[in-house]
Amino acid sequence: MAASNGQLPRTSAALREEIERTRAELATSVSELREEVAVATDWRQWVRRHPYACVGTAFLVGYVVGSRR
Structure with a gap:
């Protein structure tokens, strides 16, 4: 039976596999993003x-703060 699309x-099982693959990709992306942010803000x-x-x-x-007196 064909789906509407x-x-x-x-x-x-295929849906679970796709969800797990997507989770793994997301975890990798988040990890890479954290590292990039850490480097950019160091x-x-x-x-x-x-x-x-x-x-x-x-x-x-220092000049601006010191000249406010």
């Missing part, structure tokens, strides 16, 4: 990659 109905990496920009920014922030 023209495909054969899936068995419960201030030590920013200082290593852009030392002059970080020193300049720190100087500017």
Whole structure:
């Protein structure tokens, strides 16, 4: 018997297998995303990659905060 979209109905075992595969892919994607976010927000990496920009920014922030008196 054909389903309404023209495909054969899936068995419960096939559906479970697809769900497990999707869960595994999602877990992998979430893990990769966490690592990317950790790298992107690591201030030590920013200082290593852009030392002059970080020193300049720190100087500017210090100047602005110090000149508010």
